[in-house]
Amino acid sequence: MIEKRKPLAVKEAINQILKFSIKGTSEYVSLQDSDGRYLAEDLIADHHVPPFDRSPYDGFAIRSVDTTEASSENPVEFEVIDEIGAGAVSNFTLRKNQAIRIMTGAQIPSGCDAIVMLELTKVYKKNEKMFMSIKRRFSSGDNISFKGEDTKKGTILVKKGTYITPGIIALLATFGYSKVAVGKKPKIGIIATGSELLEIDEPLVPGKIRNSNSYMIESQVKRCGAEPVFFGKLVDDLNTCYEAVKQALEEVDFLITTGGVSVGDYDYLPEIYQLLGANVLFNKVAMRPGSVTTVAEYNGKLLFGLSGNPSACYVGFELFVRPIVRTFLHSNYPHLQKTKAVLGKDFLKPNPFTRFVRGRMSFSDGTLIATPVGLDKSNVVTSLADANIFIVLPGGTRGYQAGDLVEILMIEDQIGSDIPWAESFK
Amino acid sequence: MIEKRKPLAVKEAINQILKFSIKGTSEYVSLQDSDGRYLAEDLIADHHVPPFDRSPYDGFAIRSVDTTEASSENPVEFEVIDEIGAGAVSNFTLRKNQAIRIMTGAQIPSGCDAIVMLELTKVYKKNEKMFMSIKRRFSSGDNISFKGEDTKKGTILVKKGTYITPGIIALLATFGYSKVAVGKKPKIGIIATGSELLEIDEPLVPGKIRNSNSYMIESQVKRCGAEPVFFGKLVDDLNTCYEAVKQALEEVDFLITTGGVSVGDYDYLPEIYQLLGANVLFNKVAMRPGSVTTVAEYNGKLLFGLSGNPSACYVGFELFVRPIVRTFLHSNYPHLQKTKAVLGKDFLKPNPFTRFVRGRMSFSDGTLIATPVGLDKSNVVTSLADANIFIVLPGGTRGYQAGDLVEILMIEDQIGSDIPWAESFK
Known part of the structure; x- marks a missing residue:
C-alpha cells in the first residue's frame, strides 16, 4: 500500500510543532x-557590588586632605598605624597624617577617603615605627570602589532560560546560590525500527547494517539539553x-522513532498513529534531506518519526526536536541561530526543494565562511562528523557558487535565537 | 616583604608551560x-561503505538489458517475482523480464544491474500475479550504490584527539565501536585561598566576599574536558x-590555586613553591587582566597560581590551563582558535600591555563582530556571564575604534587550533 503524501513547507511544519510546545x-x-x-529563575543580585567601599589596589588608605601640600619637592609623610588584608576590617579611624596599609579588596577604613597605590609611595622605618611618603595630591574618592557602584542589590543579572556557563556559575556563587533552579530535562524516548539493523557489536551479515541512528540521536538529545531513554531496536x-x-x-x-517512515511498504508508523488515535501534524516536508519526517501528537505529547537515513535523521532532529527541547527548558532562544556566510565551495546541484546542506564554519579575516562537507562520495560517510552548520539553500533550479552569500544555521551553538529562523523560508 | 617581579610576554609564558605539557x-x-x-585512537572503517551493493531508492531491481526497447510508446512489462525489505536478501536470481520489488537500503539481488525508482513504474495485477511496466531505458549500474564506493575498509575516518560529537557517535556505531578509547580526563585540583572568602551559603559580613572562583574554575575545568577535584577554601x-x-x-x-598571588603582603605562594622545591616558570605576565599569574613545575606536574580576581582568574585559566588539558586529551587542536573580527564598539582605553577584553561574538551578513562586554561599571559584574570570546588588543598606547579589525580568541569553541595563537603576540 503506497500512501500519497502532501509535502508541507519547512516553516509550516515547524509552526505546527511549536503549537504543541510546552514549558x-x-x-x-x-x-x-x-x-x-538552563536557569529556571532569573539570577538576581542579593547584595550590592561591591558590598562595601573597598580598595581596588594594594596600597595605603589615607585622608586626601593631608595631601594638599604634597609635591615632588615636598613629600608628605604618613605614619602607618595598621595593616588590613582582604577579609579583615581595621579598628582604627584615620587621623591627621596617618595611613593604613591596605590590600586589594579590603574594606576602606573609617576616616579614609582615598587610596594611594603602593608603587607611588616610599616606605621606610623610623624609631621602630613604619612610615611612608607621597609626592602628589589626591582627591576625595580617588581609587575607592564604592558600595553598589557596579550593581545594586535586586538587579536581574541573567534571565531565566539562559544556558549556564562558567561565567554564570561565578555570578551564582557570588550571589549565594548554593542551590540553583534549573529547567528539568525532558525525557526523550528513542526507538529504532528496521529489520535490517544489527547491534553495534554484531558482525556484519549480508543485507544488514548496524544501528547507528539511535546512538546518534541519544547524543543529539544530550547536546540540546535533554535526557535520552532508549527503548531498543525493533524489527x-x-x-x-x-x-x-x-x-x-x-x-x-x-x-522519537527512527526508520520505518520511508515510502516503502514496510512503514508501520501511519498504522501505529491510527491505532493510537494520534493526530498526525504532517508526514512529508518540502526539504532535503528529511522529507519523510512525520510528526504526530498524542495526548499533548509529540511523536517524532525521523527518517532511517542518518543524515535525514540528524537534520530532522535539529530542525524539529531541538526547538521543542529548548522551549521545555525555558530557553528564551529556542530556535537555531541563523546567520549569513560566504559559500566556500561551489554547490552546483540544482534542487526544487529547500536543502539543508551539512557544512563546516570557518573564518577568514572577519568573514564567515560556510563550506559544504560530504559533496563527494567519500565524504558522505564523514559528513555528519565534520558538520557544525547547515547551509540552507532555498528551493529553486539554480546552483550556488563559491563566494555567494548564503544562510546558515548553527547547530553546535548553545546560544540559539529568539527568532524562528524558518519564518523567512518556504 | 614586597617581591619585585619581571613580567614575561604572553607568548613566552605559554611556551614555558607547553614544555611541560604531557599526553x-x-x-x-x-x-x-x-x-x-576526545578520541584516543583513530576511528577506522571496519568494513566497506556501502558494505554490499545496495539500492538507494524504493523501487524495482531489474536487468538493464531488458529495457533496451522501452519507450513511452512501448512500455516493457516485468513480472514481480519477489520483494525484499531492508535487511532481507532475495533467494531469486533475475531472469529475462523479471523484477524484484526492493526497498531503500536493501541488497541488490543476483542478476540485477539497475534499480528503477518506484515513481517511474506502473504497477498492476494480472491473473493473481504482480507486474510492473517501464517506459524508458536503463543502463547497467543505474541507481546502484556499489560496495565500498563511499569508503574503503581500513580508511581513517576521524583522527585521534578529536572531540566526539553526535555525528562522530554515528560513525563509531556504524563501524562497530561498542567501546570507545578516549583520553582519560586529567584530574585538576582546585584550592581557593584568601581569608576574605565566605562559603556561598554564608551571609555577607563586613570586609568579606563569597568564594566564587573555585566554582567558576570547576566549571571551566569541565568545559575544557577535565575532571575537577576541589580541595577547599583556605585561610x-x-x-x-x-x-x-x-x-x-x-x-x-x-x-590550580586561586587567590594569594597578588603583590600584597599575604601572598604565601612564593614561599610554598620554595618549600616544595618547585621550579617557578614565571610569576608575572605582561598582560591585563591576569598579570600576576604564576606557574611552577614540581616533579613534572604543573601548578597554576591564578589571580583571586574573577576576570583575571578566568582569563588565566583559558590561556594557560586549557592548552595543557587539551594536549593531555590527545587533541591535535589544543590551542584557542584565533581569528579576526570587526570591533563592534569603541575601546578607547590605551594600555601598554596586551589586553584580553571579554567580548561577545555576533554575526552580521557574513561578517564576524566582536563586542566588548563589561566596559562600563554596571557590566563588569556580568561580563564573565556574557563573554564567549577574548578580544586581544596588543600593547600600545592607542585605543581602538568600532569598525577596526581585531584578533579574537574563541573560548566556548570545542574545535580549537593546532597553531599556538600567541606566537604572533608579544
Whole structure:
C-alpha cells in the first residue's frame, strides 16, 4: 500500500510543532551540578557590588586632605598605624597624617577617603615605627570602589532560560546560590525500527547494517539539553512496534522513532498513529534531506518519526526536536541561530526543494565562511562528523557558487535565537 | 616583604608551560558515554561503505538489458517475482523480464544491474500475479550504490584527539565501536585561598566576599574536558596552605590555586613553591587582566597560581590551563582558535600591555563582530556571564575604534587550533 503524501513547507511544519510546545517544570540542583543546564529563575543580585567601599589596589588608605601640600619637592609623610588584608576590617579611624596599609579588596577604613597605590609611595622605618611618603595630591574618592557602584542589590543579572556557563556559575556563587533552579530535562524516548539493523557489536551479515541512528540521536538529545531513554531496536512488525510506542509514550515527554517512515511498504508508523488515535501534524516536508519526517501528537505529547537515513535523521532532529527541547527548558532562544556566510565551495546541484546542506564554519579575516562537507562520495560517510552548520539553500533550479552569500544555521551553538529562523523560508 | 617581579610576554609564558605539557593515558568507555570526550585512537572503517551493493531508492531491481526497447510508446512489462525489505536478501536470481520489488537500503539481488525508482513504474495485477511496466531505458549500474564506493575498509575516518560529537557517535556505531578509547580526563585540583572568602551559603559580613572562583574554575575545568577535584577554601596561613598544596599534588595531574598571588603582603605562594622545591616558570605576565599569574613545575606536574580576581582568574585559566588539558586529551587542536573580527564598539582605553577584553561574538551578513562586554561599571559584574570570546588588543598606547579589525580568541569553541595563537603576540 503506497500512501500519497502532501509535502508541507519547512516553516509550516515547524509552526505546527511549536503549537504543541510546552514549558517543563524546574528542579533544584547544587551549584556544582548546574553548569550546562538552563536557569529556571532569573539570577538576581542579593547584595550590592561591591558590598562595601573597598580598595581596588594594594596600597595605603589615607585622608586626601593631608595631601594638599604634597609635591615632588615636598613629600608628605604618613605614619602607618595598621595593616588590613582582604577579609579583615581595621579598628582604627584615620587621623591627621596617618595611613593604613591596605590590600586589594579590603574594606576602606573609617576616616579614609582615598587610596594611594603602593608603587607611588616610599616606605621606610623610623624609631621602630613604619612610615611612608607621597609626592602628589589626591582627591576625595580617588581609587575607592564604592558600595553598589557596579550593581545594586535586586538587579536581574541573567534571565531565566539562559544556558549556564562558567561565567554564570561565578555570578551564582557570588550571589549565594548554593542551590540553583534549573529547567528539568525532558525525557526523550528513542526507538529504532528496521529489520535490517544489527547491534553495534554484531558482525556484519549480508543485507544488514548496524544501528547507528539511535546512538546518534541519544547524543543529539544530550547536546540540546535533554535526557535520552532508549527503548531498543525493533524489527519491522506492526504489533511489536505499536506496543513499544504505546508503552514508551507513558514514560517520556517526547518520543522519537527512527526508520520505518520511508515510502516503502514496510512503514508501520501511519498504522501505529491510527491505532493510537494520534493526530498526525504532517508526514512529508518540502526539504532535503528529511522529507519523510512525520510528526504526530498524542495526548499533548509529540511523536517524532525521523527518517532511517542518518543524515535525514540528524537534520530532522535539529530542525524539529531541538526547538521543542529548548522551549521545555525555558530557553528564551529556542530556535537555531541563523546567520549569513560566504559559500566556500561551489554547490552546483540544482534542487526544487529547500536543502539543508551539512557544512563546516570557518573564518577568514572577519568573514564567515560556510563550506559544504560530504559533496563527494567519500565524504558522505564523514559528513555528519565534520558538520557544525547547515547551509540552507532555498528551493529553486539554480546552483550556488563559491563566494555567494548564503544562510546558515548553527547547530553546535548553545546560544540559539529568539527568532524562528524558518519564518523567512518556504 | 614586597617581591619585585619581571613580567614575561604572553607568548613566552605559554611556551614555558607547553614544555611541560604531557599526553595522558586512555581508557575505554561505552559508546553512549563517549560523547563530549576526545578520541584516543583513530576511528577506522571496519568494513566497506556501502558494505554490499545496495539500492538507494524504493523501487524495482531489474536487468538493464531488458529495457533496451522501452519507450513511452512501448512500455516493457516485468513480472514481480519477489520483494525484499531492508535487511532481507532475495533467494531469486533475475531472469529475462523479471523484477524484484526492493526497498531503500536493501541488497541488490543476483542478476540485477539497475534499480528503477518506484515513481517511474506502473504497477498492476494480472491473473493473481504482480507486474510492473517501464517506459524508458536503463543502463547497467543505474541507481546502484556499489560496495565500498563511499569508503574503503581500513580508511581513517576521524583522527585521534578529536572531540566526539553526535555525528562522530554515528560513525563509531556504524563501524562497530561498542567501546570507545578516549583520553582519560586529567584530574585538576582546585584550592581557593584568601581569608576574605565566605562559603556561598554564608551571609555577607563586613570586609568579606563569597568564594566564587573555585566554582567558576570547576566549571571551566569541565568545559575544557577535565575532571575537577576541589580541595577547599583556605585561610591565608602559610603552613595550612603548604600542607594542602603538598597533599593535593599527590592526588591530581595539575593543581590550580586561586587567590594569594597578588603583590600584597599575604601572598604565601612564593614561599610554598620554595618549600616544595618547585621550579617557578614565571610569576608575572605582561598582560591585563591576569598579570600576576604564576606557574611552577614540581616533579613534572604543573601548578597554576591564578589571580583571586574573577576576570583575571578566568582569563588565566583559558590561556594557560586549557592548552595543557587539551594536549593531555590527545587533541591535535589544543590551542584557542584565533581569528579576526570587526570591533563592534569603541575601546578607547590605551594600555601598554596586551589586553584580553571579554567580548561577545555576533554575526552580521557574513561578517564576524566582536563586542566588548563589561566596559562600563554596571557590566563588569556580568561580563564573565556574557563573554564567549577574548578580544586581544596588543600593547600600545592607542585605543581602538568600532569598525577596526581585531584578533579574537574563541573560548566556548570545542574545535580549537593546532597553531599556538600567541606566537604572533608579544
